[in-house]
Amino acid sequence: MPAAKSALSGATTMLSNDHTLAKLRESIGTLSTATTRQLDAALPWYRRLDAAERSALGLLAQNGIASFVSYYQKPSSPGWVLTDVFGNAPTELTSSISLQKALQLIRIVVQVVEDRVPELAAPGDEAPLREAVLRYAREVAFAAADVYARAAESRGAWDTRLESLIVDAILRGENTDALRSRIAALGWKSKEKFTVMVGASPAEAGQGFVNELRRTASRYAEDALVGIQGDRLIVVLGGVNDQESAYLRISELFGPGPVVYGPEAPSLVEASGSARAAFAGLAAVRAWPQAPRPASANDLWPERVMNGDDDARRSLVRHVYRPLLTASNGLVETLSAYLSLGHSLEATARELFVHANTVRYRLRKVTDLTGWDPLLPREAFVLQTALAVGRLASSARN
Known part of the structure; x- marks a missing residue:
């Protein structure tokens, strides 16, 4: 068979050697122990983990070695990476360590096996076994990236839903333990200077627009929540530094028409007052044709009074x-x-x-x-x- 054809055929043509396979099965425990020692020696962040996290990652490494044995025996086995290596670990894994650290762990697991190829392979089987290790490393790396990508998508969808619930609770003036819990779950850091901005949402306010709005807000505020309710855009800002620059720059991302921001609130759960003032100002701002964009709800006190506020x-x-x-x-x-x-x-x-x-x-x-x-x-x-x-x-x- 020509070399090019052999390379293209890949893992589907790779046949396992029975002697090498038996040696691999016998060495799973030894390889797992060696991997754990190497993780402890080579990765400072691994040594800083608590006992439960170290145990979980050690089990992951052991699964990786056992899965390699299965892969060596049957390379075309479907879905082996996600089920055999990661199992039920994606949520725990992605919350404990970053993708970079996961790849460092995988690299050490593969390195331990590769270093022992001479003693594990049957005579003449060193090259095929080393090739199997390299192919396995590639597959596991891609699988890890897939695990983290799926976890990120799940977190993104959950965060968006959670953000929507928090914005809605703020607009309703809700002040409950549930709201505080949701705020904490979202990772809100700000302790002061909370403001609500309201106005029209752009014609196409998709996820890309929301991401751009968050990036812009992050330059001027510690935290930002974004809510889109029909044709209205609500932005809750926390820890605003330069108010004048922040409100002006963020207002540029709203749709056509007036933009109004409410007064600062002392806490996020009290931001409903800022939201109420902002919406009242938005309803009355038409009475002041020369109103700036954005306009302060407090600057609209006369128009709001005339509108029954x-x-x-x-x-x-x-x-x-x-x-x-x-x-x-x-x-x-x-x-x-x-x-x-x-x-x-x-x-x-x-x-x-x-x-x-x-x-x-x-x-x-x-x-x-x-x-x-x-x-x-x-x-x-x-x-x-x-x-x-x-x-x-x-x-x-x-």
Whole structure:
């Protein structure tokens, strides 16, 4: 038979030698012991494993040697690698060690057998036995890669499902042990700075898009959850570093239309408040045609109030109206006069019988207290809305 034809025929034409086969069967225990010693000597990470993990990998190595004997006897046996070598181990194996470490283990198993070819092979059978070892090593390596690929696919599908459940629970405001357990199972690391972004999803939001979104988010945040509900895209961010850059860059991956992000939440299970504010802002943002993309839900307080959002109304009273009222020093009266008199410092000074510099000083105090500058038209609108809802709240209590 020509050499090329022999090489192509491969394992299907390889015949086992009965004497070599018997020697291999007798040496399974010896080879297993030698493999275990070599693993301990050559692999530092193997020595650091606990007793249960070492025992499981030792059994895997023993299975590999026993399976080689079967392979040598009948190379074309179907499915021998997955069933004989790995058995029920894929889940345990892939969770304990990486693919790189698994291949290191397989390399040592094969090396131990190959080093003993001269003493295991019958006279004249050294070359065929060495060839069988090499073919076996190739098959096991491919099988290991297949095991890890399948495990990764299973984990990916489970993680996607788990991620969807967590996003849905956050939107519903769920705060249970089950949610905390799911968050832990997903490997969430962030402890602070949680924000929810909402907007339209792209026309084709497949797995490739989700992966790109996660990669982008990972540059600006420690963790990210992605949820697609119909035509809506929800992104939950944890541990955001540079907020301005993060929100702007991530918003570019949303579909057409406005994108709104909620205020920071102290924990992931409390991120429902951020989500609620973001969705309320998304529903009201049409009333502000010049709104930036992305827009802060807090910047949309006036539009949200007009759209019937009680959270926005309470926030304006708590964060704007009451601090001004508590500060006294004529801040509410000065702000009210300034807004009602066409934003004129001189007219406000005449109305209150004070100097214009006093008006300027009080307006600066308003900015310091609330974070909103009455000299800027948009922020003056927020302040004017706060005065209105604050007075209504006061009259309701009276």
